[in-house]
Amino acid sequence: MTAVQSFDVAILGAGLAGRLAAWQLVRQGARVALVERGSPDGSGSAAYVAAAMLAPLAESAIAERRIVDLGIASVDLWRAWLAQLPEPVFFQEDGTLVVWHARDRAEMSLFTSRVRAVSPPELVAQRMRALDGKGVGEVEPALAGRFPQGLLLAGEGQLDNRGALRALLSCAVSEGVHCVWEAGEVDVASLPSHGIRARVVLDCRGLGARAAWPAEPGKDGHGAMPGLRGLRGEVVRVHAPDVKLHRPVRLLHPRYPIYIAPKPNDLYVIGATELESEDDSPVSVRSALELLSAAHSLHPAFGEARVLELNVQRRPTRPDHLPAIRVDQQARVVRVNGLYRHGFLIAPAVTEAACAVVSALLNDEPAAHAVPAALRWPGMIEAVTETPALAEAPVGHTGLLH
Numbered sequence: 001m002t003a004v005q006s007f008d009v010a011i012l013g014a015g016l017a018g019r020l021a022a023w024q025l026v027r028q029g030a031r032v033a034l035v036e037r038g039s040p041d042g043s044g045s046a047a048y049v050a051a052a053m054l055a056p057l058a059e060s061a062i063a064e065r066r067i068v069d070l071g072i073a074s075v076d077l078w079r080a081w082l083a084q085l086p087e088p089v090f091f092q093e094d095g096t097l098v099v100w101h102a103r104d105r106a107e108m109s110l111f112t113s114r115v116r117a118v119s120p121p122e123l124v125a126q127r128m129r130a131l132d133g134k135g136v137g138e139v140e141p142a143l144a145g146r147f148p149q150g151l152l153l154a155g156e157g158q159l160d161n162r163g164a165l166r167a168l169l170s171c172a173v174s175e176g177v178h179c180v181w182e183a184g185e186v187d188v189a190s191l192p193s194h195g196i197r198a199r200v201v202l203d204c205r206g207l208g209a210r211a212a213w214p215a216e217p218g219k220d221g222h223g224a225m226p227g228l229r230g231l232r233g234e235v236v237r238v239h240a241p242d243v244k245l246h247r248p249v250r251l252l253h254p255r256y257p258i259y260i261a262p263k264p265n266d267l268y269v270i271g272a273t274e275l276e277s278e279d280d281s282p283v284s285v286r287s288a289l290e291l292l293s294a295a296h297s298l299h300p301a302f303g304e305a306r307v308l309e310l311n312v313q314r315r316p317t318r319p320d321h322l323p324a325i326r327v328d329q330q331a332r333v334v335r336v337n338g339l340y341r342h343g344f345l346i347a348p349a350v351t352e353a354a355c356a357v358v359s360a361l362l363n364d365e366p367a368a369h370a371v372p373a374a375l376r377w378p379g380m381i382e383a384v385t386e387t388p389a390l391a392e393a394p395v396g397h398t399g400l401l402h
């Protein structure tokens with residue numbers, strides 16, 4: 001029988017949110033266990049395939065103001081946190097370049113009007129710059145002469161997703177986080193069988209937590225929506241030493257909009273499809289053709305790129321496409337989810353709020369969901385009492401977070 005060890009916090013899921021939270025909590029002095037169904041490389045997570053663009057303005061063309069605000073706060077946190085990790089992680093804030101083929105000009109008006117409608121006007125004024133063809137070539141010499149117009153969204157960021165996952169984990173482990181890998185499908189109730197007893201459980205299982213997010217009644221007469229659903233995303237990872245792009249480039253297109261995110265060593269992530277589907281089978285030929293043709297239309301040197309990976313993952317998505325933190329004070333369970341297509345953009349601010357709630361629970365504060373760090377994001381954090389089927393409580397014992 002597995003001997004049971006006691007921890008302050010057990011974190012379920014070592015994807016993006018789980019690693020960020022483990023790193024923060026252990027540095028605050030908590031004894032942390034991290035339990036993951038997959039392996040330390042994170043290959044079972046959405047975070048592993050992500051382009052990891054940190055683009056609040058570009059995303060505001062399809063997202064709400066809440067995402068822009070969380071994104072701005074999170075990019076500041078990434079900048080500070082990555083600098084504290086002992087391993088360097090590729091991170092840049094050189095902006096996003098947006099381009100379109102001449103026949104798709106209408107897409108640009110749509111894009112800019114959506115950005116203006118959602119983002120704070122001062123941010124738009126500061127960061128959005130119209131470019132002529134010469135300007136496009138100055139920003140990205142590889143695209144000189146290829147696009148008569150473009151937009152530079154200055155200051156937007158990007159990081160190396162796999163490098164960040166690796167560095168966060170190795171730092172968390174060196175600070176004392178206890179990890180259990182290849183644990184299978186873990187939930188709150190099964191922790192003791194993995195040798196873990198915890199005063200608080202933080203659920204960061206992404207789509208793996210679906211059973212803990214029950215269906216919600218639909219709005220405006222629509223039927224019930226799943227509390228958490230997967231949105232299929234397909235990406236291609238290529239090696240393209242002849243391309244030489246320095247920052248993420250988005251190609252506007254009425255049917256096949258794509259982004260191309262450069263990674264270290266001439267690697268590029270080309271993505272991404274977004275399909276309302278729970279299917280996690282391999283990338284379809286249609287999607288691969290669309291992504292690669294669009295990349296080739298952006299720069300012909302992609303024709304000589306080598307395809308390294310074709311990846312699929314599903315983005316964990318709430319009915320309103322916004323992140324949520326649920327706090328069951330009595331059961332001492334905190335659940336973070338719904339990072340959707342913005343996990344890298346917003347996870348630092350979201351997990352910072354979740355960790356503040358966890359600390360409040362460890363300190364036996366009576367309304368943990370209402371600590372100041374949580375109130376900063378009204379509506380994101382909800383106090384709940386889960387049904388017995390969901391709320392298998394961890395063993396609670398009192399004591400302050402040291």
Ligand SMILES: Cc1cc2nc3c(=O)[nH]c(=O)nc-3n(C[C@H](O)[C@H](O)[C@H](O)COP(=O)(O)OP(=O)(O)OC[C@H]3O[C@@H](n4cnc5c(N)ncnc54)[C@H](O)[C@@H]3O)c2cc1C
Pocket residue numbers: 012013014015016017018035036037038042044045046047048049050051052053054183184185186187204205206207208209233234235271272312313314315316336337338339340341342343344345346
């Ligand atoms: C194709 C694609 C491109 C993306 N591009 C970007 C981008 O450019 N910018 C951006 O901001 N975001 C992007 N995202 C979104 C981002 O990757 C996700 O929002 C983020 O990874 C979600 O983080 P998470 O920790 O909630 O889930 P995940 O990262 O998926 O981690 C969940 C972890 O929990 C583990 N787990 C699940 N169930 C269990 C269980 N029962 N027991 C134990 N462990 C379990 C999983 O194995 C996994 O390791 C992209 C996503 C996709 C799919």
